[in-house]
Amino acid sequence: MENKDFREFGHRVVDWVADYFENIEKYAVLSRVKPGAIKARLPLKPPAQGESMESILADFEDIVLPGITHWQHPGWFGYFPANNSPASVLAEILTAGIGAQCMVWQTSPAATELEDRVLDWLRQMIGLPEGFAGVIQDTASTATLCALLSAREKATGFTSNEHGFASGLTVYASDQAHSSIEKGVKMAGYGRDQLRMIPTDDTYAMIPEKLEEAIAEDEKKGLKPACVVATIGTTSSTAVDPLAAIGRICRLHDTWLHVDAAYGGSACLLAEMRWLLEGAELMDSFVMNPHKWLFTNFDCSAYFVKDPGLLIRTFEIHPEYLKTGADAHVKNYRDWGIQLGRRFRALKLWFVVRSYGTEGLQALIREHIRLSRLFRRWVEEHPMFEPMAPTPFSLVCFRFNGGKDDAALNAFNKDLLERVNASGRVFLTHTTLRGRYVLRMAIGQRTTRERHVREAWEIIVRSAEALLKA
């Protein structure tokens, strides 16, 4: 492609994205294609000769677009959000154009130093204690695996890396914790048997006394409690584990405390939510995802550690072909995680923070929380619906409750969710809480306004009424 063609198609593609932002409500939120339908339209063999950008873009619209589920739609209430924003997209264009691979300082000093600075901004913005050092990971799954590996090494005096992994190390998380913890426990070699799912209270928060009991019991058996993962904002219901109480137990038993605030961390930008971090000084590591609820393109996950030395010692490698003259004076983020190669992800976070300012970001997050309380009130006031968990952030867990038994209600709510999503106007997902099927209304898409939340509620009520009549 000639550079003049890149320029021309670049403008067209930017215009396409701008149009997409403007017209996004015309699409059904959830893609309606059937399994295999897209693949069936793609040739079995790659083209021998290059095709025109014209025809590639036409196929993008014709074949790919119908198979896109629109995460940036204001009717997106599923899972958690994965927000982008105009400033973030602009940064992604520059990142792609520069195409730097930022594994060590020398391979782009600005990438390392901007990451260093912007993560310290983020640390201040959410009120993490001074001294925590940040690094961008691709996802919270990766960050949590890093924590589990560091905890393993610390608990074994850094001998696992060298000699292999002696079993007998245990990990603790609430019975509401994210699946990435189980996955990480498996990958890091602890074994699922060594993961203790600690019971939760009525708010689905970990009960510290139960954690204490489990640790004591394991120690009595000669096992070594290596890591506790506390969650600020669980995936099912955004429950908040009591950080300070858990942290004190961890210090007592010399156990690594990792905090999963992948979604909830963004709320810590608000002074009124800062209670979430009481006890933060007791943490060893902490992860939050700007790509969820901080308007920064996926992927961008911020991992903070109290002692970077433990992280680096877990991951460092020193092959000759990666040595540079600057190594003694700089950070080489390649040793702060699993991957060697690294994108320049700090740029988009910098663009976002500067473009919104902390007050602009706070206003958006505060509005999402306000909308979730409004939605919750509608649920509470309706005779046939009920909330199913507290709403500390911007997720409302609720269900239709027409008075039948739980099994029938589970089936009804499952049908209800399908019918609601079939509207194409909104997209919600579900979970189960204590065996009960629960709808999750996650409000956090950048462009979601009160009218979208109201429309969602109307669709939900209408769908329930229609189902009752059916």
Next chain:
Amino acid sequence: MENKDFREFGHRVVDWVADYFENIEKYAVLSRVKPGAIKARLPLKPPAQGESMESILADFEDIVLPGITHWQHPGWFGYFPANNSPASVLAEILTAGIGAQCMVWQTSPAATELEDRVLDWLRQMIGLPEGFAGVIQDTASTATLCALLSAREKATGFTSNEHGFASGLTVYASDQAHSSIEKGVKMAGYGRDQLRMIPTDDTYAMIPEKLEEAIAEDEKKGLKPACVVATIGTTSSTAVDPLAAIGRICRLHDTWLHVDAAYGGSACLLAEMRWLLEGAELMDSFVMNPHKWLFTNFDCSAYFVKDPGLLIRTFEIHPEYLKTGADAHVKNYRDWGIQLGRRFRALKLWFVVRSYGTEGLQALIREHIRLSRLFRRWVEEHPMFEPMAPTPFSLVCFRFNGGKDDAALNAFNKDLLERVNASGRVFLTHTTLRGRYVLRMAIGQRTTRERHVREAWEIIVRSAEALLKA
């Protein structure tokens, strides 16, 4: 930011990238900033109020750009390339704009099905046997960790995931293998003690007889050989381990064979290089990086496995909040690797393959190989320089050899590299081979032409002459 502003700045940013492509030779390849210089110019605190895009972009040019090392410069001969291309950047803009998180089929069916199809295109393009299934990973480090984890699970009958990791599993790679293998062996819990570095021959390729001996010795000790990592194109000198011979040993001992072709895999697009894959039917897994030498923006690493069931069984998780109605009928790539969240990376690979066509890609790769042979001839014909390893791909390992002893030559070549890179016109990196300091001339940047290679050679010769006089 209003959408009209996004449109306007989007055009400006695209124009910036197009200008950058046109003027890239005006920049010094390697950033010249001193450690800490960029960070010192970034405010200690995030802005409270949003700033204008005007001022953010001005700071991008003023503060960030001087700290960028220009991987897309035609004078880039360092490490390996990390290419982008116009079509790939266009796809990245769309990916960023759509902002879909592609963890399961439902969250964007087109992302899953396009990835499925395009990786099968790639499989055909490089001549991998039928039946290998592909998935995009972020980097080869991650793909190799996946292989080591699958191998661990297979060797223990999938009990490590459940009960933790019994030691006694061994891993084998050549003494030239990439650092990500040592790192993966540590992370997966094997322990560095269990990694055997198999000696290499004069071409720096693994000696199969030595592998056989090491495995036999371990088995005699009651250890279980779990995984062999063979390399097609080592990082130091692009050596090629003999796949067929190694594969036969692996089958005999029921050992997982993972092939690291992160860089070399792209050469398999050429019929004349297809010998590299002799024995490919004996592999269990294979990784190549389209983000290195296939003109696809970082990150995009293609991981192929013979039996996806073993991969999925290693990584699968089934939390309620991720279940969808389509699960029985579709691929959910979340279970094909470490991360849960996934970018829509298949789009850029699709754009690249379609925009160049296989013949267009072959022509570029073939030209890079031709240029490396040309450069090698200059090295061979010069009385004071010598090649230091074979050149099967497009990397030339060489050094100045003025007849002194190795210690003095090592120091001289180190100085030479510094002087060459200080020119700002080119960037090379180094390695050591059998204790000798070696310069690596890696030719593979998309825009590199013969004149850039010739200029590099002139700078190298001139710099050596100047050093001799100094």
